[in-house]
Amino acid sequence: MLRPLEMAHQFLAEVVTKEDIVVDATMGNGYDTLFLAERAKKVVAFDIQEQALQKTAERLATAGLTNVELVLAGHEQVDAYVDTIKAGIFNLGYLPSADKSVITQPSTTLLALEKLCQRLVVGGRIAVMIYYGHEGGDVERDAVLDFVAKLPQQEFTAAIYRTLNQVNHPPFLVMLEKVKEYNHG
Ligand SMILES: C[S@@+](CC[C@H](N)C(=O)[O-])C[C@H]1O[C@@H](n2cnc3c(N)ncnc32)[C@H](O)[C@@H]1O
Helix, strand or coil: CCCHHHHHHHHHHCCCCCCCEEEECCCCCCHHHHHHHCCCCEEEEEECCHHHHHHHHHHHHHHCCCCEEEEEECHHHHHHCCCCEEEEEEECCECCCCCCCCECCHHHHHHHHHHHHHHEEEEEEEEEEECCCCCCHHHHHHHHHHHHHCCCCCCEEEEEECCCCCCCCCCEEEEEEECCCCCCC
8 A cells, every 4th residue: 555655646647748838846855856846847946944955955966957946945845836737735734854843834834735726737635744743733634634634626636645543643645636716817
């Protein structure tokens, strides 16, 4: 059985091609950035910690990949960097190797998610890995679940992939696909 992060990667790999611009909303150590850079035309990757950009730059250089824009800014500013996108990924929570007090926050996560949903092309997908074992993680988890549950079904399909019998707050995956463009005006 696939683990949630493996499922997230498979879910995005099914639609991402060398024609596509995609977003890594939480760069961290760059594992997702690398995965997407190997498949997309261009990745725009965000993090608020300089350490994340350094680690990711090293990882990409080792792989010989140059199709990534590394942005030292919060993902809530994504609209200043991308127009339409084919896919996006979030890994919420903190970077294990860094300052564990620097965590993603519900308000900025939701803002970024909303902006990415607007910029997603029809057939595009977003994967959100939810870690909620840390302080405040449950609030962010509930905020994301509430947001996706309210997305109009004419425009998005939202699904969840989670284990039911594991102890210690196992991370889980929320998957979104835009099925139709909807005129909100
Ligand atoms: C769980 S880690 C990401 C792990 C990463 N995907 C990887 O492959 O290593 C979460 C990251 O989100 C970053 N972060 C926190 N708030 C952010 C924000 N507003 N915008 C972008 N990144 C943010 C943290 O600095 C941290 O590096």
